[in-house]
Amino acid sequence: MSAAAKSVADRYFVVSLPDADDFDAWREAARGLVQAGVSPERVAWTAPGVSGDLFAQQDADGGGPQFRPPRPGAPPVRANRRFVSLARNAVLHSDPERFALLYRLLWRLQRNPHVMEDKADPEVRRLEELDRNVRRDSHKMHAFVRFRLVENETDGEHYVAWFEPEHHILRANAGFFVRRFANMKWSILTPAGSLHWDGDVLSEGPPAQRSDAPGGDPMEDLWRSYYASIFNPARLKIGAMLKEMPRKYWKNMPEAALIPELIAGAQKRESKMVTAGALDMGERPETLAAIGHAIHACRHCPIGQLDNDAVMGEGPLGATLMIVGEQPGDQEDMTGRPFVGPAGQLLDRHLEHAGIDRRAAYVTNAVKHFKFVPRGKRRLHQSPTAKEIDVCRWWVESERMIVKPKLVLALGASAARGMLGKTVSVTKMGGAPIALEDGSELWLTVHPSYLLRLDGAARAEQTRLFDADLAGVKARLEALGA
Numbered sequence: 001m002s003a004a005a006k007s008v009a010d011r012y013f014v015v016s017l018p019d020a021d022d023f024d025a026w027r028e029a030a031r032g033l034v035q036a037g038v039s040p041e042r043v044a045w046t047a048p049g050v051s052g053d054l055f056a057q058q059d060a061d062g063g064g065p066q067f068r069p070p071r072p073g074a075p076p077v078r079a080n081r082r083f084v085s086l087a088r089n090a091v092l093h094s095d096p097e098r099f100a101l102l103y104r105l106l107w108r109l110q111r112n113p114h115v116m117e118d119k120a121d122p123e124v125r126r127l128e129e130l131d132r133n134v135r136r137d138s139h140k141m142h143a144f145v146r147f148r149l150v151e152n153e154t155d156g157e158h159y160v161a162w163f164e165p166e167h168h169i170l171r172a173n174a175g176f177f178v179r180r181f182a183n184m185k186w187s188i189l190t191p192a193g194s195l196h197w198d199g200d201v202l203s204e205g206p207p208a209q210r211s212d213a214p215g216g217d218p219m220e221d222l223w224r225s226y227y228a229s230i231f232n233p234a235r236l237k238i239g240a241m242l243k244e245m246p247r248k249y250w251k252n253m254p255e256a257a258l259i260p261e262l263i264a265g266a267q268k269r270e271s272k273m274v275t276a277g278a279l280d281m282g283e284r285p286e287t288l289a290a291i292g293h294a295i296h297a298c299r300h301c302p303i304g305q306l307d308n309d310a311v312m313g314e315g316p317l318g319a320t321l322m323i324v325g326e327q328p329g330d331q332e333d334m335t336g337r338p339f340v341g342p343a344g345q346l347l348d349r350h351l352e353h354a355g356i357d358r359r360a361a362y363v364t365n366a367v368k369h370f371k372f373v374p375r376g377k378r379r380l381h382q383s384p385t386a387k388e389i390d391v392c393r394w395w396v397e398s399e400r401m402i403v404k405p406k407l408v409l410a411l412g413a414s415a416a417r418g419m420l421g422k423t424v425s426v427t428k429m430g431g432a433p434i435a436l437e438d439g440s441e442l443w444l445t446v447h448p449s450y451l452l453r454l455d456g457a458a459r460a461e462q463t464r465l466f467d468a469d470l471a472g473v474k475a476r477l478e479a480l481g482a
């Protein structure tokens, strides 16, 4: 069959984008391809600096034609806001497969508009990962670019910085530096290109080398003393710091010379501050809505770095009973509600059996983010560490102060630690309520997921004890007038 006789959808296309970071060009080409019914395996994408075997897929008839946009009146292309916002960032990633990934997802979105809601989908997850990597790279650029002063005859004072981004983020971040350093004349040099601001006009220049940028200058002393003064031992996590501020950036940062000295002894001080509850979490929130808002952005422990959404407690303000679990699981993370997965369903059955109305209780967790490790398509639950629970106590305690329950039921050891700030044995302490400082009572029992892990006689016995604990809670609630 000749090329002319084949329909568009039967042929292979090579799309050459003009720039490695050109989202609009990708979008225009992708729209045209979708409208023409060209399936993802028939498209090869390339852009300057993108290598790999993209050209392996040439047109079946040997031409590898550039794609031409479809005729007017072609059907509209569906892409939801979330996809577009992630795609804008993902295009800036250095992964040569990014354009193809985006096109596959766009193609799937035409048939299933809910694709982006499936957090376990490998392509959605990869897109989220690209977006995260690019945001992190931009964040590093904002934080670690260090200008050095050079004087030149035509310009007078001019500031030059050297930076090595991992992704194609230079142009996308130009606006940030223009706004921030509007009154300076500056250049940012990178191995992929350069930006120049003359106080008025931004221009782009060719790639540069590190040796094109100047060495130290007197401003560096200023940086160093500023850094030493803001260095906060309570926020220092060496592993996290190295991840956030990899050594490769240190050579451009005058203050980095101080880091080893500042680290010395800081860890000891930090653990004292956590133990003493003095970790600086800012102002205590005054409403549940404020907590719900703040926990999403909380990055005070490594779980927050997983970048999934936090799950807020739910239930009426002033509830007599507050039920505290360990942390959201996979389904809680996806729905944004506590105790809706298998453990939650088991809990609901036993609460109902005990005559406790879950809707009248405030249900929450000691830890607000789901901690997991990815395994293929699945996300496997990981128990939070004592330190992670202690950091998150700030939020669950804030919830308790606002809801003001008379009785708190902690399910399992993590929840107990979240309420008490120390480890206790739930089975040894169960049955004997503990008085909390505001006059309310803490009751302890096992976590329903513990029951789910047992079988046979052990499960029957533990279930009996669990029911007995809930019956005790019910009786106490009645005595409290609930």
Ligand code: URA
Residues within 6 Å of the ligand: 325, 326, 327, 328, 329, 332, 337, 338, 339, 340, 341, 343, 344, 365, 449
């Ligand atoms: N396990 C918990 O501890 N909390 C939930 O919300 C779900 C499962």
